[in-house]
Amino acid sequence: MPHYEFFCNACKKTFSKILTIPEHDADKIACPHCGSHEVEQSWSAFSAVTSRKSA
Ligand SMILES: [Zn+2]
Structure with a gap:
């Protein structure tokens, strides 16, 4: 089961x-x-994608 970081x-x-x-x-x-x-999703699985624009 997927669990999401918040x-x-x-x-x-x-x-x-x-x-x-x-x-x-x-x-x-x-x-x-x-x-x-007042929570936001951290998207741990996708954080690498969003934080790394170039490279
Ligand atoms: Zn809290």
Whole structure:
């Protein structure tokens, strides 16, 4: 099962969730640490693609 990395902007912590639904809206994800919805997806699997424009 794929699990996704998230970063909470409220408490600056990262967490991972296993999402089975195709639409993994970050809006619906609540931080397990503080319960905030100010989370963004880290895209650990794709971080290499987005962070490396040239090279
Ligand atoms: Zn949090």
